[in-house]
Amino acid sequence: MTQYTGRPLNRVDGVDKVTGKANYAAEFDVQGLLYGYIVNSTITKGKIRQIHTDDARRVEGIVSIFTHENRPKLAWFDLSYKDQDAPPGSPFRPLRDAQIQFNGQPIALVVAETFELARYAATLIRVDYEQETHQTDLQANRHKARKPAVGMATLFKPPPPDPRGNFEEAFRNAPVQVASEYVHGSEHHNPMELFASTVVYEKGRYKSGERYTIYDKTQGVTNSILYVSQVFNIPFKDIRVISPYVGGGFGSALRPQHQLFLAVLAARELKRSVRVTLTRQQMFTLGYRPATVQTVALGASSDGTMTAMYHDGVAVTSQFEDYTEVVTTWGGLLYPAEHVKFDQKIISLDVATPMDMRAPGGVTGVTALECAVDELAYKLGMDPLELRLRNYTERNMNNDLTYSSKELRECFRRGAERFGWAKRNPEPRSMRKEHTLVGWGMATGIWDAFHAPARAEAVLMVNGKLRVSSATADIGTGTYTIMTQIAADTLGIPMEDVLFKLGDTDLPVAPIAGGSWTAATVGSAVKAACEAVGEKLFKLARKLPNSPFAKVRFSDVLFAEKAIRLKKDPAIAIPLQTLIDANGGAAVRAISTSVPNLLKQRKYARNTHSAVFVEVEVDEDFGTVRVTRAVTSVAAGRILNPKTARSQIIGGMVWGISKALEEESVMDHQFGRIMNHSLAEYHVPVNADIHELDVIFVEEHDDIVNPLGVKGVGEIGIVGMPAAIANAVFHATGIRVRTLPITLDKLLTAATTEVSTS
Numbered sequence: 001m002t003q004y005t006g007r008p009l010n011r012v013d014g015v016d017k018v019t020g021k022a023n024y025a026a027e028f029d030v031q032g033l034l035y036g037y038i039v040n041s042t043i044t045k046g047k048i049r050q051i052h053t054d055d056a057r058r059v060e061g062i063v064s065i066f067t068h069e070n071r072p073k074l075a076w077f078d079l080s081y082k083d084q085d086a087p088p089g090s091p092f093r094p095l096r097d098a099q100i101q102f103n104g105q106p107i108a109l110v111v112a113e114t115f116e117l118a119r120y121a122a123t124l125i126r127v128d129y130e131q132e133t134h135q136t137d138l139q140a141n142r143h144k145a146r147k148p149a150v151g152m153a154t155l156f157k158p159p160p161p162d163p164r165g166n167f168e169e170a171f172r173n174a175p176v177q178v179a180s181e182y183v184h185g186s187e188h189h190n191p192m193e194l195f196a197s198t199v200v201y202e203k204g205r206y207k208s209g210e211r212y213t214i215y216d217k218t219q220g221v222t223n224s225i226l227y228v229s230q231v232f233n234i235p236f237k238d239i240r241v242i243s244p245y246v247g248g249g250f251g252s253a254l255r256p257q258h259q260l261f262l263a264v265l266a267a268r269e270l271k272r273s274v275r276v277t278l279t280r281q282q283m284f285t286l287g288y289r290p291a292t293v294q295t296v297a298l299g300a301s302s303d304g305t306m307t308a309m310y311h312d313g314v315a316v317t318s319q320f321e322d323y324t325e326v327v328t329t330w331g332g333l334l335y336p337a338e339h340v341k342f343d344q345k346i347i348s349l350d351v352a353t354p355m356d357m358r359a360p361g362g363v364t365g366v367t368a369l370e371c372a373v374d375e376l377a378y379k380l381g382m383d384p385l386e387l388r389l390r391n392y393t394e395r396n397m398n399n400d401l402t403y404s405s406k407e408l409r410e411c412f413r414r415g416a417e418r419f420g421w422a423k424r425n426p427e428p429r430s431m432r433k434e435h436t437l438v439g440w441g442m443a444t445g446i447w448d449a450f451h452a453p454a455r456a457e458a459v460l461m462v463n464g465k466l467r468v469s470s471a472t473a474d475i476g477t478g479t480y481t482i483m484t485q486i487a488a489d490t491l492g493i494p495m496e497d498v499l500f501k502l503g504d505t506d507l508p509v510a511p512i513a514g515g516s517w518t519a520a521t522v523g524s525a526v527k528a529a530c531e532a533v534g535e536k537l538f539k540l541a542r543k544l545p546n547s548p549f550a551k552v553r554f555s556d557v558l559f560a561e562k563a564i565r566l567k568k569d570p571a572i573a574i575p576l577q578t579l580i581d582a583n584g585g586a587a588v589r590a591i592s593t594s595v596p597n598l599l600k601q602r603k604y605a606r607n608t609h610s611a612v613f614v615e616v617e618v619d620e621d622f623g624t625v626r627v628t629r630a631v632t633s634v635a636a637g638r639i640l641n642p643k644t645a646r647s648q649i650i651g652g653m654v655w656g657i658s659k660a661l662e663e664e665s666v667m668d669h670q671f672g673r674i675m676n677h678s679l680a681e682y683h684v685p686v687n688a689d690i691h692e693l694d695v696i697f698v699e700e701h702d703d704i705v706n707p708l709g710v711k712g713v714g715e716i717g718i719v720g721m722p723a724a725i726a727n728a729v730f731h732a733t734g735i736r737v738r739t740l741p742i743t744l745d746k747l748l749t750a751a752t753t754e755v756s757t758s
């Protein structure tokens with residue numbers, strides 16, 4: 001019998017994407033559309049004394065210019081501006097007043113008949129500022145580190161636990177110790193699709209007299225509609241947010257961005273349809289992965305048993321919101337040291353609020369931790385894999401719970417075997433290939449297996465086709481495809497007869513697509529809705545004359561090959577079409593809410609794991625690093641579609657290479673401005689940087705995480721990668737670079753001062 005889940009199927013939206021049929025937020029045709037262009041602050045802190053817009057207003061085709069001076073009155077309380085991913089604090093409100101809180105802050109919106117006109121007129125706006133001294137440098141402000149405020153967003157990113165045992169004493173007494181500081185620069189999200197909102201304004205037909213249809217780049221249409229409704233006091237039913245395709249999110253579209261606010265503001269004031277699109281440079285005025293400084297100290301007995309662990313982290317946030325990059329929790333999840341101490345802090349600087357970026361906190365924290373574990377291995381003279389196996393834990397020590405499933409050991413085994421780890425010469429600088437030094441490094445990865453409530457609808461239509469929907473997003477992860485697979489399997493309908501719809505606030509509600517939870521969250525809702533339709537079909541089947549199902553229970557039947565069947569003897573069946581006909585010719589529909597079984601889940605730690613093995617070649621003269629080979633083995637529960645899942649892991653691995661070797665938002669602190677704010681200067685890998693990437697899935701059977709047994713794969717692929725690369729670079733060169741990205745200047749400078757094997 002046909003079974004779709006578990007098979008490496010192509011994306012159902014693939015053809016639409018490659019043929020250009022798929023429309024993104026800035027691509028919807030609208031009659032009489034106006035275009036908004038954002039003007040950004042060129043100072044970092046202070047006040048607008050005067051903003052001169054007269055020259056710009058005189059340009060023919062300019063419709064309006066919005067600044068803090070003519071902004072209409074909007075919602076007063078911070079609460080109205082809080083979205084589903086808002087950290088504690090006071091959300092940024094565009095054009096609120098004359099105050100400048102960060103460089104690049106939007107200070108005006110020029111609205112014109114064309115984008116080009118708006119952009120031209122924007123160059124004619126002059127601003128007199130009253131500048132104040134700003135602080136943007138993490139290192140120079142470390143004395144300001146403080147505990148973050150606790151709030152809503154900490155639900156999924158809990159602060160680290162209290163100390164256990166006596167770290168200081170255990171560390172002092174440990175025969176083998178390492179303690180190092182790790183510095184990570186900040187990174188900006190650079191999805192291919194620029195942020196954009198197209199607001200279609202209509203009049204007359206509705207109760208309030210106005211109707212807003214908004215095409216928004218977002219990871220959650222529900223989040224956007226709540227925000228617009230609250231901020232602009234527009235009734236819910238007069239707004240519809242649509243986002244069928246997202247050209248990459250990575251966390252940047254978890255929060256409504258300021259182009260949405262500005263586009264709605266202009267449409268509402270002008271009573272016209274308005275589109276606001278950011279430029280690539282303006283993408284660097286949004287949230288980002290914050291810079292961090294971390295210290296990790298590990299103490300072990302001479303046989304490698306880890307006894308003491310310390311991890312502190314300081315991350316940048318803005319002056320107005322306590323975004324916290326939680327980097328310090330992961331050691332307690334991976335290693336069973338008895339004496340531990342974690343310390344998580346933030347520093348408020350004159351910058352925009354950071355945002356979640358793929359595996360927020362996880363990849364940065366695990367990079368420091370897994371580099372420290374590598375340093376410990378060299379000090380012990382022990383193979384890094386052996387050290388990890390010696391300190392393997394079946395429990396999450398932070399909350400003393402066993403894992404619902406954890407096949408990390410098998411990940412290590414199969415990854416090491418595929419990579420050929422056993423052939424590694426442990427001595428740094430021992431493996432050469434002509435003028436390059438070859439290094440092999442490894443690391444562990446870990447991420448959460450979240451599950452949230454969501455709703456979905458399933459409609460088996462009169463023509464036998466199944467329509468399933470939920471207001472979730474497909475941020476490139478494959479949501480359309482896996483939901484189609486789940487629905488097709490649950491009701492035994494061929495995939496080509498199943499249509500899954502998403503990204504529309506008219507559909508049943510779903511949370512923002514983030515945290516790798518969409519497969520579990522929306523998948524469970526889709527399964528529940530299809531099962532509810534199945535139960536209705538079962539009831540119809542029982543009522544048929546001489547029904548073979550009259551005396552059986554729902555648990556005795558299955559759906560396959562367009563029929564309801566007896567599990568014991570699938571040949572005993574009634575075609576679905578017969579049941580639809582028996583329904584008086586009406587479609588069979590059901591809406592279901594899937595809610596996590598907290599009573600069951602809370603007794604277990606729920607995480608994904610990975611083992612990463614990397615080969616690098618370092619040019620001895622130039623210090624250039626190439627990742628020539630990498631193997632990641634992943635334990636993430638059940639894999640619904642090995643093809644789309646593999647794409648997720650490979651995407652994460654590529655970004656891991658980027659984070660380790662290339663990517664950094666470089667700020668000139670004299671100006672408080674990001675200087676490399678374009679794809680010409682902000683380095684991300686190109687095809688020539690990427691070589692052999694290999695993915696292994698170690699499947700886990702897990703009926704605790706959620707009804708589908710899936711854990712999500714959107715983030716785990718990046719987590720262990722930078723540490724494995726940094727560790728491989730050390731193995732190749734004998735140089736430990738603790739400041740990411742590992743660029744050639746750092747290797748060459750260090751090469752003249754430090755070549756050691758410990």
Ligand code: MOS
Pocket residue numbers: 219249250251252254356357358359360513514515516
């Ligand atoms: Mo992800 S950073 O939760 O989109």
